[in-house]
Each structure stands twice: as C-alpha cells, then as structure tokens.
Amino acid sequence: MKRTSVVVALALLGLAGGAFANEANYGRNMAAACGSCHGTNGKSVGGMEALAGYPKDKLVKAVQDFRSGAKPATVMHQLAKGYTDAQIEAIATYYAAQK
Amino acid sequence: MTINRRDFLKVSAAGAAAAGIGSLAGCAGGGSGGSGNVVVIGGGYGGATVAKYVRMWSDGGINVTLIERNTNFVSCPMSNLVVGGERKLEEITVSYDGLRKHGVRVIQGEVTAVDADKRSVKLANGDTIAYDRLVVSPGIDFMWESVPGLTPELANTKILHAWKAGPQTVALRKQLEDMKDGGVYAIAIPKAPYRCPPGPYERACLVANYLKAKKPKSKVLILDANDDVVSKKGLFMAAWKDLYSGMIEYRPKHEISSLDANSMTLKFEFADAVKADVLNVVPGHRAGDIAKQAGLITANNRWCGIDWRTMESTARPGIHVIGDATLSAPLMPKSGHMTTQHAKIAAAAIVSLMSGEQVADPMSIANTCYSYVDGKQAVHVASVHTYDAKEKTFKTVAGSGGVSAARNEIEGKYAWAWAKNVWADALL
Structure with a gap:
C-alpha cells in the first residue's frame, strides 16, 4: 500500500470518527473532574460516595436536589450549582456505565 | 512502513480542511488510543495525575515517563496535620508503585534542562530522554x-x-x-x-x-x-x-x-x-526552576502562560504546563485539587492530539479545599470553573461555590476522605 493512500484512508476514517470520539469523551472528561473526590471512574476508596455503576436517574435527581437545596449537604449543594442539567446528565450517564 | 506523526497530522488536517469539516481522526466509542511518548516532569498532584490519565485514556497506547526527584509522593495538603502533631509523615506519603502498575515509567532523577527544539529533556545523571509531548508540573520555587x-x-x-x-x-x-x-x-x-x-x-x-x-x-x-x-x-x-x-x-x-x-x-x-x-x-513564589530554564515563564517573571483548552504553553509548543506554576485564571486557586483538574484537561488534550483527534473545549472543573481548624474540625471552600471560549479562559460559574456555614467535625472526616481519594485518583 502506498504511503499516500494510507494517509488518505486514515484521514477519511478520521472524518468519520472524530465527532463520535469527542462526544463520548465529553461525559468521561466531565466525570473525571468529579473523580478527584469520588475516585477514578467513580470508584471511591471510602468516605465519599462511590459513583461507579450508580443508576443514572438516581444520580441526576440527587445532584438536582443538591442544587435546589432539597437535599442538604456540606459541599455538594455549592458544587451542584455549577452544572447545567445537560452536564449532570452527561456525568450521570458516564458513571452509570462504569462497572 | 511507518507514518510520521507530524506528516499524518499535516495531511489529515489538509484533508479535513478540503472537505470543509473541522474534525480530525479518532476512533469511535471514546477509547482514544493514540501513540507516542509523553514525558512528565514532576510527580506531585499534577504530574502523577496526568501520567496515570494519559495511560488510562490512551488505553496504554501512549508511553509515559515520569521524572521526579523524590522517592515518594508526599502531600502538601494534610501536611499541617503533621506540623501540628496530629498525623505522621508516613500517613501523607504515597509510593509511585501504583503509577508503575499503570505502565508509567517512573524515574527518580532531576531534570536539568529542556530542549524544546529537539524535544528532549536532560537529566542530572547525563541521560537524555526524547518526547513527543512534555508536561511540566514543577510546582513552585521561592523568590x-x-x-x-x-x-x-x-x-x-x-x-x-x-x-x-x-x-x-x-x-x-x-x-x-x-x-x-x-x-x-x-x-x-x-x-x-x-x-x-x-x-x-x-x-x-x-x-x-x-x-x-x-x-x-x-x-x-x-x-x-x-x-x-x-x-x-x-x-x-x-x-x-x-x-x-x-x-x-x-x-x-x-x-x-x-x-x-x-x-x-x-x-x-x-x-x-x-x-x-x-x-x-x-x-x-514563582513557577518552579525547570519552568524558568525551559523558557516557559511568561508573566511577571513568575508564572507560565498556557492555552486553557490544552494546558499547552503559550511560549513553547509541545510543552504543557499544569498546576501552581501556571498563570492562574481569575479566582482560580493554586491548590493540589485544582492541579489534578489541570492534569485531566491536559491528559484529555494530549490523548486527542496524539490520536489525531480534534481537541474539544475543556470540561468544567472544580476545586474543593478543606482546612482543619483543630484536630477534628474542618472548613472548606469550593468553586466550579467553566471554560469561556470567547475569552479563552476559565471563569467561576455564577451562584456556585462557597464556604462552610461553620466549622464542624463532619467536614473533618470528609477532609481526610478527600485526601485518601485524591491520592488514589492520582497515584493508584
């Protein structure tokens, strides 16, 4: 296979794949920011809520309740106010998929 | 045959431009892959986290070498508990073996020089290590x-x-x-x-x-x-x-x-x-000595200017700077926690760049910082920071963040749990 054709083929593959990768990574990256307290991929080592495998709807509701003040917290009520519904959804989707 | 990474990027970028689409290569499904060599200078909160996350997010495709002068990680956060006699230094010390299990090559040594043109770093023992991308996480040195x-x-x-x-x-x-x-x-x-x-x-x-x-x-x-x-x-x-x-x-x-x-x-x-x-x-304080040597300091002879999308230096392409050494965005504290957030922005960008993917805007990041006021009670300050694409910087989200209502023992427990979790996230 000629070098140029490999490059062109890869470039075309790239055109197809780039958007998907970024979309899939959005939830991963957003969730990673939470991982500093809640553990890598939500696998807490203790003392913080483990979010790996957390049912999505339950997590969305919990964060929304922190945000509204319905659920009292020491810090999560302040952090939750920094996220939109769509962002919370993306984070919860990612964590729900973690084993 | 082999394809040179830069040629590949050049050609695929041209292809994308010709097609009128801004997106570059990458594999679907979020497993990013990528290949090449990343060198990380400094094994503190930032360096450890970026090393682990580049390995993890590239599915082991990118080689990562971490160079750190100390044998073990010793945490600055919680170290006041040692000063106050509440904890021992061993309790705030973590081995680099966990990073080795992620396939990070950990070298105990001192980087004496960065050659940004040749893309290599020189160690005190005379060794030279080449990189495709370099992360400088030097912390601070004193004025x-x-x-x-x-x-x-x-x-x-x-x-x-x-x-x-x-x-x-x-x-x-x-x-x-x-x-x-x-x-x-x-x-x-x-x-x-x-x-x-x-x-x-x-x-x-x-x-x-x-x-x-x-x-x-x-x-x-x-x-x-x-x-x-x-x-x-x-x-x-x-x-x-x-x-x-x-x-x-x-x-x-x-x-x-x-x-x-x-x-x-x-x-x-x-x-x-x-x-x-x-x-x-x-x-x-100013950015650590190696940042100065590498020509990364851009502001007031103290701090390193970076592109917040990638944490890449505004002075030296191919070099990312994270942590306390950076010229902080408005209301962004120089903290261990914040440094881990920088590390994750850098890791995501580096894996994208080394996979030929388009770099997405960075995720929102947060800071949670606990302080003990005695042996048991703690207080916190928290903030959420989001990328402003127009102003190309991070800003705090209006209405978010804040401090404890009052000192309390529950947060004293959370403070220690924070430490155990952030150490595990960075190093295990």
Whole structure:
C-alpha cells in the first residue's frame, strides 16, 4: 500500500470518527473532574460516595436536589450549582456505565 | 512502513480542511488510543495525575515517563496535620508503585534542562530522554529576594518554610516540639498569589491546637503581607477567637523588609519588628526552576502562560504546563485539587492530539479545599470553573461555590476522605 493512500484512508476514517470520539469523551472528561473526590471512574476508596455503576436517574435527581437545596449537604449543594442539567446528565450517564 | 506523526497530522488536517469539516481522526466509542511518548516532569498532584490519565485514556497506547526527584509522593495538603502533631509523615506519603502498575515509567532523577527544539529533556545523571509531548508540573520555587537576609541554606536549617511537604514538614514539627512553653511561633505569609491560600491560616490553627494542649503560655503570630486574610476569612477568624483566644494574633499588612536569623527577628516595611523562637517564613513564589530554564515563564517573571483548552504553553509548543506554576485564571486557586483538574484537561488534550483527534473545549472543573481548624474540625471552600471560549479562559460559574456555614467535625472526616481519594485518583 502506498504511503499516500494510507494517509488518505486514515484521514477519511478520521472524518468519520472524530465527532463520535469527542462526544463520548465529553461525559468521561466531565466525570473525571468529579473523580478527584469520588475516585477514578467513580470508584471511591471510602468516605465519599462511590459513583461507579450508580443508576443514572438516581444520580441526576440527587445532584438536582443538591442544587435546589432539597437535599442538604456540606459541599455538594455549592458544587451542584455549577452544572447545567445537560452536564449532570452527561456525568450521570458516564458513571452509570462504569462497572 | 511507518507514518510520521507530524506528516499524518499535516495531511489529515489538509484533508479535513478540503472537505470543509473541522474534525480530525479518532476512533469511535471514546477509547482514544493514540501513540507516542509523553514525558512528565514532576510527580506531585499534577504530574502523577496526568501520567496515570494519559495511560488510562490512551488505553496504554501512549508511553509515559515520569521524572521526579523524590522517592515518594508526599502531600502538601494534610501536611499541617503533621506540623501540628496530629498525623505522621508516613500517613501523607504515597509510593509511585501504583503509577508503575499503570505502565508509567517512573524515574527518580532531576531534570536539568529542556530542549524544546529537539524535544528532549536532560537529566542530572547525563541521560537524555526524547518526547513527543512534555508536561511540566514543577510546582513552585521561592523568590529568595523577597526576604532579604534569607538564603536557601538558612531556609533548609533554621528559618523553615515547610511549604513543600517532606523533610521540612518534619523539621518544623521538631522546632515546635523543642520550643519552650511561653515561646513565640511566627508564620510570615507572602503576598498573594501563593500556593494554597488558606494553608498558612490552617497551620496557625494546628500549631495553636498543639501549643494550647502542651505549652499554653506560648503565642502564635500570623504576619501577613496581605491586607487581610486571603481565604476563608470569617471561618478562620471565628476559630482564632473561639478556640485560640489570647494565643493567636493576626497582623495584616506585614510585608517583610529584612530577616536577621541570628537574633531571629523579622523587620517590616510598615510595622514593628518581631522576634520569635520559631520563625516560619514562607517566601514569595514563582513557577518552579525547570519552568524558568525551559523558557516557559511568561508573566511577571513568575508564572507560565498556557492555552486553557490544552494546558499547552503559550511560549513553547509541545510543552504543557499544569498546576501552581501556571498563570492562574481569575479566582482560580493554586491548590493540589485544582492541579489534578489541570492534569485531566491536559491528559484529555494530549490523548486527542496524539490520536489525531480534534481537541474539544475543556470540561468544567472544580476545586474543593478543606482546612482543619483543630484536630477534628474542618472548613472548606469550593468553586466550579467553566471554560469561556470567547475569552479563552476559565471563569467561576455564577451562584456556585462557597464556604462552610461553620466549622464542624463532619467536614473533618470528609477532609481526610478527600485526601485518601485524591491520592488514589492520582497515584493508584
């Protein structure tokens, strides 16, 4: 296979794949920011809520309740106010998929 | 045959431009892959986290070499507990073996020079290591000139800073143990910005917590170059009044003009001189020495300017700078937690770049910072920061963040849980 054709083929593959990768990574990256307290991929080592495998709807509701003040917290009520519904959804989707 | 990475990027970028689509290569499904060599300088919160996350997010495709001068990671956050006698240094120390299990090549050594043109770093032992992308996570070094009379030698023996955790932490603890009842401990705080804004005030609390129990005639003086308490003001002032009344004294606007180590005296621009038995002087900070050598410092001879989308240096392409060394975005603290967030932005960008993917705008990031006010109770400050694509910087989200309502023991437990989790996230 000629070098140029490999490059062109890869470039075309790239055109197809780039958007998907970024979309899939959005939830991963957003969730990673939470991982500093809640553990890598939500696998807490203790003392913080483990979010790996957390049912999505339950997590969305919990964060929304922190945000509204319905659920009292020491810090999560302040952090939750920094996220939109769509962002919370993306984070919860990612964590729900973690084993 | 082999495809040179840069050729590939060039050609695929041209292809994308021709097709009128802004997206580049990448594999679907989020497993990013990528290949090449990343070198990380510094194994603190930032360096450890970026090393692990690049390995993880590239599915092991990218080789990562971490170069760190110390044998183990020792945490600055929680180190005031060691100064105050509540914890031992071993409890805030973590091995780099966990990173090795992620396939990170950990080298104990000192980087003496970065060659940005040749894309290589040189070690003190003479070795040269090549990189495709370099992450510089050097933390801070001190501006000795900010305290006339203080030298690096003095700062290692008598006038400690203990602002980098390790031997200094233990040595300061020893000075406090050796101090007589009725002695004076004074901490001098540099002008902001400095690493860990609430750190000095927490230290004053934990030193007082120890002295109150063991040497109650002693005094704690906080000599602050700033006009007022920089962080968690109400919470610290309440602790000083409620818990350490008559022991802790706070003095703002104390910018040091000189130090006399023989008489253990600090002189100030606009205030009376202070003599103390234990002088804990924290000099002003700038980005760590290697950032200076590598030509990464762009602001006030102190901090490294970066592109917040990728954490890539504005001065040297191919080099990412994270952590305390960066020119902070508005209201962004220089903290260990924040540094892990920088590390994850950098990791995501590096894996995208080395996979030929388009770099997405960075995710929202957060900071949660706990301070102990005694052996059991803690207070926090938290913030959420989101990328502003127009202004190309991070900004705090309006209405988010805040501090504790009051000091409490629940957050004392959360503070330690935070530490265990963030260490695991960075190093295990």
